[in-house]
Each structure stands twice: as C-alpha cells, then as structure tokens.
Amino acid sequence: MDQVGKDGIAAREAKHGEKMVEIKVRFWTDGIEEAGRILPMHAWSSGVVRIKGNKSHSIAPGRPRPFNSLMELGSVIERVIIEHGIVLHHSDKTRKYMADRPSKQSAKGKTKDSN
Numbered sequence: 221m222d223q224v225g226k227d228g229i230a231a232r233e234a235k236h237g238e239k240m241v242e243i244k245v246r247f248w249t250d251g252i253e254e255a256g257r258i259l260p261m262h263a264w265s266s267g268v269v270r271i272k273g274n275k276s277h278s279i280a281p282g283r284p285r286p287f288n289s290l291m292e293l294g295s296v297i298e299r300v301i302i303e304h305g306i307v308l309h310h311s312d313k314t315r316k317y318m319a320d321r322p323s324k325q326s327a328k329g330k331t332k333d334s335n
Contacts, residue, residue: 234276241279241306242272243297265289269296271304279304 247263268284282303287296301308310318 232276238274238276241274241277243300244270244272245293245297246270246284269293269300271300277306279306 245267246269247265247267249258249263252262252264253259266286266288268286270284271279271281273279273281282300285296285300287293
C-alpha cells in the first residue's frame with residue numbers, strides 16, 4: 221500500500237538511477253581559447269543551471285537558467301527547485317542549526333531584541 225504524505229502525494233517505487241533529483245551546473249568555456257579548442261580545466265565563472273528530467277519524480281526538464289557569477293549560483297539553483305515544485309527536507313546536519321519557522325502566535329509580542 222502506498223504511503224501518502226502531508227501534501228497528499230503518494231509514495232511510489234523508483235528504479236535505480238531515478239531516485240535522486242539531479243540539478244546540473246554547466247560553466248561556459250567558449251572564448252578562453254581559439255574557436256573549436258579548449259584549455260583543459262578552465263571555464264568562465266558563469267553558465268547555466270538545469271534540472272534533469274525524472275519520470276519517477278514527474279520532473280520534466282525545464283529550460284536552462286543562466287547565472288553570471290558564482291554569487292548568483294545559489295539563487296538560480298533555488299529558482300529551478302521552486303519552478304519544478306521540489307520540496308527539500310532538512311538533512312541531519314542542517315537540523316542541528318535550522319529550525320521550523322515560529323508560528324505567528326508564539327512570535328506575537330516579541331521584538332528583535334527579545335530573541
């Protein structure tokens with residue numbers, strides 16, 4: 221029997237190789253060397269982020285999203301995750317320093333200084 225999560229989505233079987241959600245980061249290499257050639261292990265600090273299609277997760281690949289610097293990379297990855305409706309869960313390590321957002325009831329009456 222399939223388990224149904226809080227969001228109403230039922231758990232399902234997944235083949236080997238389709239269990240993970242994959243995001244690919246690709247860096248531009250054009251213009252570093254003459255046309256048709258590369259300088260091994262060299263790339264620009266800009267490129268595209270794309271998500272790999274995955275039937276088990278019902279993910280259709282979207283169009284690549286560009287980033288112009290490494291500082292933008294995290295926000296572009298986040299945008300791709302959100303656009304595809306992916307929900308991330310805290311890992312054991314992040315649970316050590318991440319908390320659920322407090323409810324408005326418990327935060328009522330508190331100021332920035334009272335935390």
